[in-house]
Amino acid sequence: MSDVARAAGVSLMSVSNAFNRPAVVLPDTRARILAVAAELGYVPNRIAGTLASGRSQVVAAIVPSIRNSSFARTVQGLSDTLADRGYELLLAIADTPERELSSLQAVLGRRPDGIVLTGNTHLPQSVALLRQAGLPVVESWILSEPVIDMAVGFNLGAAAYAMGRHLIARGYRHIGYAGYAPADNSRFLERQLGFQRALIEAGLRDDLVFHAEEHNGFAGGRLALEALRMREPRLDAIFCSTDVFAAGLIFDCQRQSIRVPEDLAIAGYGDFEIAAEIVPRLSTVRTRGYEIGQAAARLILDRAEGREAPIRYDVGHELVLRESS
Amino acid sequence: MSDVARAAGVSLMSVSNAFNRPAVVLPDTRARILAVAAELGYVPNRIAGTLASGRSQVVAAIVPSIRNSSFARTVQGLSDTLADRGYELLLAIADTPERELSSLQAVLGRRPDGIVLTGNTHLPQSVALLRQAGLPVVESWILSEPVIDMAVGFNLGAAAYAMGRHLIARGYRHIGYAGYAPADNSRFLERQLGFQRALIEAGLRDDLVFHAEEHNGFAGGRLALEALRMREPRLDAIFCSTDVFAAGLIFDCQRQSIRVPEDLAIAGYGDFEIAAEIVPRLSTVRTRGYEIGQAAARLILDRAEGREAPIRYDVGHELVLRESS
DNA sequence: CTGAAAGCGCTTACAG
DNA sequence: CTGAAAGCGCTTACAG
Numbered sequence: 217m218s219d220v221a222r223a224a225g226v227s228l229m230s231v232s233n234a235f236n237r238p239a240v241v242l243p244d245t246r247a248r249i250l251a252v253a254a255e256l257g258y259v260p261n262r263i264a265g266t267l268a269s270g271r272s273q274v275v276a277a278i279v280p281s282i283r284n285s286s287f288a289r290t291v292q293g294l295s296d297t298l299a300d301r302g303y304e305l306l307l308a309i310a311d312t313p314e315r316e317l318s319s320l321q322a323v324l325g326r327r328p329d330g331i332v333l334t335g336n337t338h339l340p341q342s343v344a345l346l347r348q349a350g351l352p353v354v355e356s357w358i359l360s361e362p363v364i365d366m367a368v369g370f371n372l373g374a375a376a377y378a379m380g381r382h383l384i385a386r387g388y389r390h391i392g393y394a395g396y397a398p399a400d401n402s403r404f405l406e407r408q409l410g411f412q413r414a415l416i417e418a419g420l421r422d423d424l425v426f427h428a429e430e431h432n433g434f435a436g437g438r439l440a441l442e443a444l445r446m447r448e449p450r451l452d453a454i455f456c457s458t459d460v461f462a463a464g465l466i467f468d469c470q471r472q473s474i475r476v477p478e479d480l481a482i483a484g485y486g487d488f489e490i491a492a493e494i495v496p497r498l499s500t501v502r503t504r505g506y507e508i509g510q511a512a513a514r515l516i517l518d519r520a521e522g523r524e525a526p527i528r529y530d531v532g533h534e535l536v537l538r539e540s541s
Numbered sequence: 542m543s544d545v546a547r548a549a550g551v552s553l554m555s556v557s558n559a560f561n562r563p564a565v566v567l568p569d570t571r572a573r574i575l576a577v578a579a580e581l582g583y584v585p586n587r588i589a590g591t592l593a594s595g596r597s598q599v600v601a602a603i604v605p606s607i608r609n610s611s612f613a614r615t616v617q618g619l620s621d622t623l624a625d626r627g628y629e630l631l632l633a634i635a636d637t638p639e640r641e642l643s644s645l646q647a648v649l650g651r652r653p654d655g656i657v658l659t660g661n662t663h664l665p666q667s668v669a670l671l672r673q674a675g676l677p678v679v680e681s682w683i684l685s686e687p688v689i690d691m692a693v694g695f696n697l698g699a700a701a702y703a704m705g706r707h708l709i710a711r712g713y714r715h716i717g718y719a720g721y722a723p724a725d726n727s728r729f730l731e732r733q734l735g736f737q738r739a740l741i742e743a744g745l746r747d748d749l750v751f752h753a754e755e756h757n758g759f760a761g762g763r764l765a766l767e768a769l770r771m772r773e774p775r776l777d778a779i780f781c782s783t784d785v786f787a788a789g790l791i792f793d794c795q796r797q798s799i800r801v802p803e804d805l806a807i808a809g810y811g812d813f814e815i816a817a818e819i820v821p822r823l824s825t826v827r828t829r830g831y832e833i834g835q836a837a838a839r840l841i842l843d844r845a846e847g848r849e850a851p852i853r854y855d856v857g858h859e860l861v862l863r864e865s866s
Numbered sequence: 867c868t869g870a871a872a873g874c875g876c877t878t879a880c881a882g
Numbered sequence: 883c884t885g886a887a888a889g890c891g892c893t894t895a896c897a898g
Contacts, residue, residue: 217875217876218875226884226885227884227885227886228875228876228877228885228886229877229884229885229886230883230884230885232876232877233883233884236877240883240884241883241884242883242884245883245884257669257670257673259646259649259650259670259674260650260875260876261592261650261652261874261875261876262650262651262652262876263588263591263592263597263651263652263874263875263876264592264874264875264876264877264890265875265876265877266588266876266890267586267588267589267592267874267875267876267877267889267890267891267892268875268876268877268878268889268890269876269877269878269890270877270890272588274631274651281617282607282613282616282617283610283613283614283617285608288607288608288613289608291607291632291634292606292607292608292634295632295633295634296634299633299634299644299647302647304631304633304647304648304651305631305632305633306599306629306630306631306632307616307620307630307631307632308620308624308629308630309616309617309620309621309624319624321584322624322627322629323629324584325584325585325586325587325590326587326588326599326629327586327587327588344582345582345584348582349584432814433814434814434815434817434818460814463815463818464818467818467819467820470820471820489757489758489759489785490759490788490815492759493759493788493789493792494792495792495795495796542891542892543891551868551869552868552869552870553869553870553891553892553893554868554869554870554893555867555868555869557892557893558867558868561893565867565868566867566868567867567868570867570868585891585892586890586891586892587892588890588891588892589874589890589891589892589893590891590892590893591874591892592873592874592875592876592890592891592892592893593873593874593891593892593893593894594874594892594893594894595874595893
């Protein structure tokens with residue numbers, strides 16, 4: 217910066233102002249400074265700027281995975297919104313509360329202006345660390361208590377409940393659930409509970425539950441079919457906690473010549489791209505992952521820049537009924 | 542930090558050393574310092590550390606998209622390797638050379654210790670900026686010239702060529718190509734050229750080429766089928782530049798009762814998870830996206846930490862022959 | 867092994 | 883509108 221100041225014949229302050237408060241410096245002076253800076257290939261050092269100003273213009277996000285279109289969409293929404301507002305994204309991938317804590321420690325040392333977490337299942341130390349840091353934090357993909365600071369998501373249970381009601385209304389009576397259940401994770405639990413609530417209200421069996429080992433594999437659907445049929449030969453529908461399970465299940469039905477939905481109805485969760493294309497097209501719950509990312513970024517920045525922001529933001533969900541159920 | 546130093550009755554230096562050069566401070570002193578730090582909830586300010594030391598322990602990556610399992614895998618490989626070595630990932634998503642440049646300007650201000658780019662199609666200003674910054678940069682998913690600094694990838698053309706040879710060996714004679722072709726992008730061009738080379742060598746028509754508007758949509762396959770059949774009614778095989786196109790094509794064939802591979806053979810590129818599951822299972826080119834991310838991180842860190850690193854690193858590729866061709 | 871000094875490249879708050 | 887001073891929280895290089 218001092219090179220630029222010297223070459224342009226102005227003080228450091230004027231260079232700083234030329235970049236950061238265009239209004240405050242004379243148009244001529246500013247143009248000259250910018251020209252010199254461009255010529256010299258000067259890129260302002262935002263590390264020094266951060267240290268001096270206490271504002272990093274960086275938002276950190278910790279997601280469990282990006283090989284799953286839901287979170288990939290959220291990261292995309294975050295990235296787009298942050299870039300628009302001149303912020304950068306510091307990304308950490310952590311799929312357990314323990315890894316989340318260590319990502320948090322690493323990331324906090326970078327003094328981000330805010331943090332986006334996934335879900336509300338955290339280690340107590342993580343929560344303590346966050347409170348002490350005192351920065352805006354949004355928990356995404358969940359809306360229920362406890363909330364550390366702000367939450368952006370939708371009612372996971374209601375969405376699953378709605379799909380349960382739909383299947384029941386279509387006349388299915390022996391309905392299984394293919395899910396995934398890491399310990400104490402409310403994001404997964406709420407879906408299952410919402411779905412079971414629909415079954416219970418209708419007086420149906422709600423214990424046809426299968427939990428896959430992995431969240432992301434197509435195999436989840438296949439294994440669920442095997443396991444659930446063993447328990448209930450009259451099984452006539454399966455609700456999958458993700459579209460990937462549902463797709464795996466459909467592929468398996470094709471191989472076994474089980475007709476969908478005639479012999480077995482299938483419903484998914486997520487409305488991934490494949491849902492609209494697979495044969496038969498998949499009924500699913502549309503979740504707004506991109507909007508979650510956008511809204512999370514907006515809430516963080518509003519707060520970081522001293523504006524008001526809601527504690528909770530519901531992006532909603534929607535049933536998308538297609539051919540599979 | 543000064544709070545910690547005071548509370549522990551030592552100098553700033555000792556606190557710094559306790560965190561950064563454990564060997565240099567007495568075990569007792571170090572334990573006391575760490576205990577005090579933990580009690581106070583002290584998280585070292587790495588922004589100040591970066592400014593003072595000139596090393597940020599941050600690596601930036603610019604990818605065109607993450608809603609495509611290839612790059613998602615690369616980001617995962619990058620993230621895992623960086624986290625293991627105590628580095629953070631600054632991620633930018635930019636899908637055109639223009640956006641790449643503006644991401645670059647933003648990211649360079651953060652003084653990363655290295656940068657990972659995708660492909661070798663850049664604006665001249667981007668290259669100039671990078672050269673001036675003088676930090677380690679790796680271009681990923683490409684190996685061909687020109688290389689700015691280092692490259693990690695595999696021979697895109699050879700992989701496509703191999704698949705072309707395979708289809709020809711299987712007896713297909715009217716083979717189409719379903720691709721995507723943003724202006725001047727060598728990553729896409731190399732695949733197409735490699736494939737066409739196989740056709741030309743075999744004396745087959747190499748102009749059955751269809752370019753989709755979008756890289757990521759399932760619709761690409763469907764549109765290709767329509768367009769290519771119009772041009773060549775005897776069309777007996779289609780090579781898709783991504784598995785997503787191939788899957789979309791298979792779904793469309795199911796709808797139209799076109800048997801795969803009997804009526805039409807299909808091959809993909811990428812070996813996404815779906816390839817092994819779809820009916821029929823998809824023949825494809827396995828690309829090692831995760832390894833690309835790992836290797837890119839390794840090369841950057843080796844150089845950033847003063848070690849030698851190769852200019853070019855080939856992760857290889859592999860033909861995975863399944864049922865669809 | 868431990869510590870006092872200088873400096874990293876900016877911004878803040880103030881004076882001119 | 884422009885500028886000289888102080889300081890952000892660390893690390894470097896050196897002396898003790």
